[in-house]
Amino acid sequence: MVKLLSDLKENVLGAGYSEISLRSLVFNKIKNIVKTDISQGIEPSSLNSYIEKIERNPYKITDDDFVNLKKTGFTEDELHEITIVAAFSSGETRIQIGLKLLDNQAS
Amino acid sequence: MRLTIHETGHNLLQKLQFKIIKTFSGQVPSPMKIISYRNAFFGRKYSVYLQKAMRETKFWTVPEVELLAAYISKCNECKYCISDHKAIAIYGYNSELVETFMDKPENSDIDNKLNVTIKFLEKLCKLPSEVNENDLKPLFDSGLSKQAVEEAIHICGIMCTMNRLADAFNFPMSTNLDKLGKFLFKNGYKLVCIKGFNIKS
Incomplete structure (x- = not known):
C-alpha cells in the first residue's frame, strides 16, 4: 500500500493542467500544517485561504471560495487538480506520521 | 457540485455508464464522478488503493x-461521508449500535479494540502534529x-482525503442509502472508478 501511495503522489504532482510547481507548493503547505501546525502563505490569497480551509475546516468551504478562485483566473480543471492534491496531502501526511510512529515503536 | 466538469466533463463512454448506473440505482455516487473524471490523474490508482485499504484488510x-470510516468522518465533520x-x-x-458508537x-x-483505535485515529485527525x-x-x-494498527492508519488517511473532497466539491447527500449501503457492503470500492475511454488524461 505504501508503494501505491507513493505512485499516487508522483501522479498528482506530475503532468496536469495546473503548474506542477503550484501543486507542489499546495502539497507542502498542507504537509507543514499537518506535521507542525504552521502555515506558509502562498499566492494568490484566494488560493491560500482555500487551501487553509481544506486542511483545517473543509466543511466551511463555500461557493464563494470557488467564485473567488475563478475570478483570480483558475480554470475548473486546475481547481480539480489543486483540490485533489490538497486533500491527498492531508490524508497522506497523516498516514506517514502514523506509520513512522509505528516503525519507531517496533524498533 | 461546485465544478461543472464533474457533472458534464466525463467522456462519452463514462456518460453512458453513468446513465446505466442512474437507471438501476437512482443516482451516480459523487465520489464516482470525481474519481472517474480524468482518472489517469488520480482516480485510477486511487480506486485500487481504496479497495485494498477498505476491503482487503487482514485484521478488520x-x-x-x-x-x-464513519467515525473518522465525524471527526472531520463531513456529513456526506458520515x-x-x-x-x-x-x-x-x-x-x-452504530448510532450509539457514533455518539459515544x-x-x-x-x-474494545475498536474503541482504543478510534481514540488514536481521532487524535491523528484533529491534532496530527x-x-x-x-x-x-x-x-x-x-x-x-x-x-491491525497499520491498516487503521490507512483507513484514517483515506477518509481524511475523501472527507475533504466531499466538502470542497460539495457532494450532494446520497439518496437511496439502503441500496447504496448494501451495494458497497457487498462489492466494495473496486467499481468506483469508471474507466471509459481515456481521451483526456
Missing part, C-alpha cells in the same frame, strides 16, 4: 472498517497487532 472486518459509511456499517451491525463509542457494546508514541500504547495493550 468490513463492518469494522466502515464504522471506523451518512454513507453509516449506511454501509449498518449491514454488519444493528442501527442502534465508550457506551456502545463494541469490541501532537500525536506521539504514547498514543499507540493503548492499542498494543489491547492486543492489536502492528498490522
